[in-house]
Every structure is written in structure tokens, then in C-alpha cells.
Amino acid sequence: MADLRITYDQKANAAYVYLTDPQAHPRVAHMYPCDPVRVGGMINLDFDENGCLIGIEVLAASSKLPQYMLDAAERIDVEDA
Structure with missing residues (x-):
């Protein structure tokens, strides 16, 4: 199984799951918002210019993702000491 990079901002309660090579920096060309009523929250799918899902x-996030995933995610809300 491929490793996924996941970032989490606890203050904003937002997570991002990267579905690309960690060294790649693809550009989001199209964002598809999932219906918040149907999924019980806001989830956005990001696609590149070729139509590939990239993130x-x-x-x-705390109500949509398992806690172990948030615990293992790279924290982006923590300021450098």
C-alpha cells in the first residue's frame, strides 16, 4: 500500500489528503465540492489539468476521519518553537 501524506490543522479542524507523489507539486485545475448535506460536512475533491484526482x-475533519489518521497527520497549525 502506498503511503499517503495527510496534513491536519486542528485549529481550523481541516485535513488534506494528498493523492500524488510527495515530491510532485501538481496544480489544482478544478475543485469539485461534495454536497455537504449528503456527506454531512464539507469535502472538496481537487483535480489536476488532466482530470486526475490529486487531493x-x-x-x-474530526467528525469525518478516524482519530488515528488525524493523530498521524502532519500538523500544520503548530508554530515553530
């Missing part, structure tokens, strides 16, 4: 943004 998933999850708002209200």
Missing part, C-alpha cells in the same frame, strides 16, 4: 480537503 481531498476535509473540513470538520
